[in-house]
Amino acid sequence: MSQHAAAAARLRLALDLFATGEGLARQRMRRLHPEWTPGQIDEQITVWLRERPGAESGDGEGRPVAWASRVA
Numbered sequence: 001m002s003q004h005a006a007a008a009a010r011l012r013l014a015l016d017l018f019a020t021g022e023g024l025a026r027q028r029m030r031r032l033h034p035e036w037t038p039g040q041i042d043e044q045i046t047v048w049l050r051e052r053p054g055a056e057s058g059d060g061e062g063r064p065v066a067w068a069s070r071v072a
Contacts, residue, residue: 022049 001009025048029041036044 022045025045026041029036029044033040
């Protein structure tokens, strides 16, 4: 497998895992709040994606740094 194909496979896997996580979050919200409309669930998914507890600065390990400082 070429490097390009391997990178594409990893990206497809990451996107699949993201979609699975979002689907699980939707199921949990429907279970906990059966009165919510699909629109309300969509709004809460957006909030969850922006403000996930424990990942406020992203999912990476280490000390957060400004993006501009990484550019050479």
